[in-house]
Amino acid sequence: MLEKQRQAEVFWPRLVANKLFRKPSGSHAFVADFPMAAAEDDFDIGGAPAPAVEFDGDGCSPDADACRRVKRPRPQQRANKTLKYRLFASTWNVGGVTPQDDLDLADWLDTKNGAYDIYVLGFQEVVPLSARNVLGADKKRVGMRWNELIRAALNRSAAAPSFHDQTDAKGGGGGETKQAAQQKVHPVRGSGGGELARDYRCLVSKQMVGILLTVWVRGDLSRFVRRASVSCVGCGVMGCLGNKGAVSVRFWLHDTSFCFVCCHLASGGREGDEAHRNSDATEILSRTTFPRGHSLNLPQKILDHDRVMLLGDLNYRISLPEAKTRLLVERRDWKTLLENDQLRSEVVSEGGAFRGWNEGAITFSPTYKYYPNTDTYYGAAAAAQGRKGEKRRAPAWCDRILWRGEGVRQKQYDRCESRLSDHRPVRALFAVEAEAPRNLNSLRSFFMSERFDGARGAADLLRKDDTTNSARFVDTI
Template identity: 50%
Template sequence: MPFLYDMWPTLVANKILKKRLGSTNFIADYPSSYEQPLLDCADIDHHSHETIPNHLKEKHKYKVFVSTWNVGGIAPEEDLNIDDLLETNNNNSCDIYVLGFQEIVPLKASNVLGSENNEISKKWNSIIRKSLNKDQRDKVHCKSSHDDFQCIISKQMVGIFISVWTRRNICPFIQHTSVSCIGCGIMGCLGNKGSVTVRFQLHEASFCFVCSHLASGGREGDEKCRNSNVAEIFSRTSFPKGPLLDLPRTILDHDHVILLGDLNYRISLPEETTRLLVEKRDWDSLLENDQLIMELMNGNILRGWHEGPINFAPTYKYCPNSDIYYGCCCHGNKTQKKRAPAWCDRIVWYGKGLKQHEYNRSESRLSDHRPVKAMFTAIVKVLSEFKSLENMSLSERFEQINTPFEVSATDEIVCRKQSSFRL
C-alpha cells in the first residue's frame, strides 16, 4: 500500500496524458488482398458530395445490431456461445454489428491505474468473429481472410470495450473511423467509469456509437452523478475535423447516434416494493419510477433522444449463474447489500433515419447482468455508381470506380498511422 500511495501522482498523470481524443489508435481488420487498408482511403471527398445532384443519389437501408453487456470482470471461456445474443441462428443477420461491454476486467486499482491489458478484449473479439462467421466457415471451410464480417473498430479503456463489425462487402465504403475515450471515474478522469465512443462514415451518413459505464449507486440523488457523467461525456468527446474541416466533431453532429451501456439508472421505489412488483412482472408500475425515463421526460438529460418500449425483466442484479435476483437467495444475511432489481443496461438513440425494430434482452448467465440488444434500420444516402459496387467482389471494385475526385494526402497519412492487424 505505501508503494501505491507513492506512485499515485505519477500513475494518475500518465493515465490522463495518454488519453487521446479523436484518435485512430484502435484495432481493426482490413481485407488481406490489398497492401494498403481501404478504410479512410477509398473515399470521395466529403465536401464534394454536397455538389453532386440528388438524382445521382439513392437511399439504402442498412440493418444495424447493437448490444450492451456488463460481464462483471469475468473472463469468457474460448467456447462461449453468443449465438443467442447475436441471433445468428435465425438467418436474419445484420449489416453492422456493434457490441459494447463493461467490466471486461475487474475494476481494481491495478487495472484502473496500470497499463491496458488487451488479452481479454482479444478473447471477446475472437468469440464475436467465430459467431458472426460461423455459417461462412461451415459453407466453404475457408481461412479467416474470407470472413463475411470484419472488425472495423475495436477499442478498450480499462473495463469499457466496444467492437464494431460490418459485412466485408461494405468495408471499402467506410471512412473516417475514429475513437474518443473519456474517463469519468476516480478523480473525475480515470477510466473505471466513462465512455469509449466510435464514429465512422458509411457512404454519406455518419454513425456514432457511445459505449458508457456511468456512476453506480442506488441511494437517493445518485442519479445526479449519472447525469453529470452524461454531460461530461457529451462535452468532452471530440473527433478530428478532417482534411476539409467539415467532418462531425461532436457526438450530436453525427447523422445516426446510439448510446449504449450500463447506464446504472435505478428504480426510485423502496426495495421491498420493487421486488414485489418484479415478482408480479408489473413492468408498467416499475417503469413509471425508472430514473432514466423520468430524467428523459423531465428534460434533465438527452433531450430529443428515444428509447424503445421495455417489455423485458430488469437486467440487474442476479446471483451468480442463476435466474434469481441478488438478495432473494440470501435473506439471512442482514449486512449484505441486496441491490434491488433495475434496468441498468440500456440502448437509446438520436437522429433522423433510424428506426428500431427490436429491443430485448438475452439470457446468458455469465455475469450479474443480462445482455441487452436492439436492432435498427438506418437510412443512408448512396451514390448510384457506388451502390452497384457493393455487389461486386473486392478485386473488381477499384477497376470499376471512375471518379474525378482524388484522395487527399491527409487521408493517406491517417491510413499509415492507424493500427491495423487481426486479433
Template identity: 50%
Template sequence: MWPRLIASKILKKRVGSNNFVADYPSDTETWIELPSLDQNFPSFNSDSCMVLDQEETQNYKVFVGTWNVGGVEPTDDLIIDDWLETCNMSCDVYVCGFQEVVPLRAANVFGGENKKITMRWNSIIREALNKRNRSEEKCKDVKSTGDDDDELGELPKYRCIISKQMVGIMISVWIRSDLRSFIRNPSVSCVGCGLMGCLGNKGSVSVRFRLHETSFCFVCSHLASGGRGGDEKYRNSNAAEILSRTIFPKGPSLDLPRKILDHDRVVWLGDLNYRISLPEYATRVLVDKGEWTALLENDQVTFIEK
C-alpha cells in the same frame, strides 16, 4: 485540481489516444492492424471508397448489444451465438459493447489497455459471426449476400472496423465484408469519468464512421453506480461530461462531425446504472402485479426526460 490534471494525463497516455485495432489496414497512424488477417483488403482512405449517388438510399440493419461481464475473463468454450442472434445473420453491422472486461482494481484502472483480453473478446465475436458449421435446421432461410469473398450459398463474412478498450469499457464494431468500400473516417474518442472525475473505471468509449454518406456514432458507456436516493445525479453528470468532452479527431473532410450529437445517427449503449427509485420489495410487488405504469413513473430515466 492538480491530482485530476495528473490523472487525466496518465489516462490519456495509457489509453493510447485515438489508436484502435481493426481488421483493415490504413494509411493513417490511428490504425493498428490485427494479426492473422487477409492482406488483400483495401485501406480506408478516401481514394478507395465508392460513393453512392446522394439521391440513392440504402437500408441497413444494425445489431447493438451491451454486456457487463463483471470482470470475468471469457472462457475458451464461451458461445455468444444466441446473444448476437447469428442464426438469422440478417444484420449488416454488429456493435458489441462491454463493461468490466477487467476487474476494476487499481492496477487495471491506472494501467494501459489489456490487449490480451481485447483480442480474446474479438476472437470470440469473430468466431460467432463467421461460423460456417451451423446446422440447416437451426439456420434456415439464410441467403448469400453476394460478397466477393464468399462462395455462393455461404454465410457472409464479417470484419472488425473498430475495436477500442479503456480500462473495463470496450466496444467492437463489425461489418459485412462487402461493405468495406463504403466505410470512411473511422475514429474513436475516450472519456474517463471515474476516480478523480477522469479515470476510466467509469466513462465512455465512442466510435464514429461514415457508411456511404451517413455518419454514425456509437457511445459505449459505464455510468456511476449507487442505489441511494439522489445517486442518479452522478449518472446524469457522467452523461453530461461524455456529451461535452467527447471530441473526435479532425478528418480530411471539413464537414466531418466531431461531437456526438452532430452525427446523423447516434446510439448510446452500455451499463447506464439507472434504476427504479423504489425499495426492492415494492418493485417486486409491482412487477408481479404487472403494474408497468407505476414502475415507469418511478423510472429514473423518466425523471430525466421530464
C-alpha cells in the same frame, strides 16, 4: 514490471491534465481488420481474415481522406439513393468474468435467425475494476479474447445471405411500406460463383479499462465504410479515470455519418446518485471529441453526426422503496416500474440529461442484479439467508440502448438469458438508412462495386507504382 510501473506513473498526470483541459482521455488508436479506404481487392473476400492492425485516431487512411469533403456539393436535380441496412446493437456488463475459450455467443448474436449488416457490441467490466486495472495500462488481452469469440460466432454459420433495401429518397423515407419490407438479397460470392459462409470483419475495436466497444460489418460492405475514429472519456475516480466513462466510435457509411457510444455511468442506488449519472452523461457528450481530419470540417461532437446510438450500463435505478420494487417485479408490473424509472424520466422531462433521445418499449424483466449463474436477484430474501453483511440492491433496468437522429427505426428490444455475470445482456435490432449518390454509373462507383471483381488487375497495376495509392486513386475519382 518496472516498465509497467513507469507506464502507470505517466498515465496519472496525463489523465489529470485531460480532465483540467476538458480533453478526451485514452489513446485515439484502435484495432481493425482492414484499411477502409482500400479498394475491394485489398480485402480478399472469402479468404482468411486479415490480421488485426492498429490505426491512428484520424482513421485508417488519412491521406485518402484529405482530398474529400463530408458533404460534397451536388447539382440540385441529383437525388440520393437511400440504402437500408440491418443493425444489431447490444450491451453487456460481464462483471469482470474472463470468458472461457468454448463460450458460445451464437444465441446472443442471433446468428441463426438472420444475417445483420452491422454489429455494434458494447461491454462493461471486461476486467475487474480493481485499483491495479484502473491505474495501470489497459488490459487488452481480455478484449482480444472477446473479439476472437465474436469472430468465431459471426463467421461460423454456413452460407447465409446478407441484404439491404434500396428505396428512393423521395418515396421511401416514410412508414414501413411493402416495398421496404421486401429485402434484396446480395450474397457474398467467391471466384467460382458459389455462396460462401458469412464473412464479418472487425471495423473498430477499442478498450478503455473495462469498457470495450467493438463494431463488425459484412466483408462486402466494408469497402463503403471510411473515416473511422475513436474517442475515450474517463469519468471515474477524480472525474477522469476510466473505471467509468465512455468509448465512442464514429465512421461514414456511404455519405451518412454514424456515431456509437458505449457508456458505464456512476453506480449506486442512494439519493443523489442519479445526479452523478447525469453529470457523467453531460461530461461524455461535451468532452468526447473526434478529429476533424486533414483540412476537413468533419463533425467533432457526438450529436453532430447523422445517426447516433448510446448503449451501456447506464446504472439508472427505480425510484421506489426496495420492497415495493421487488413486489412489482414479481408481479411483472412493468408499467408502474417504468413510471418511476430514472432514465425514462431523464428522456421525457424538460431539461433531462437525455432529452431528445429515443428508447424502445421495455417489455422484459430488469437486467440487474443477479447472483452469477442463477436466475435469482441479488439480495432476495430466500437467497440472502445466511449471507451476512450482503448489500441489498433492488432490481433495475441498468442496461439500456438509446438512439437519436432520423433514418433509424427500432425493430426489436429485448434481453438475453446468459448467466455469465450479475447483468443480463440487452440487445436491439434496427433498420438504419444511409444516403449514397444515385449516379452509380461513374468510374468511381465502378471501382467500388461488385463489378470490380472482374477487373482486379487494374488495382494490381496501380500497386506497382510505389508513389500511387490505389485507395487514394479510387476515392479521388
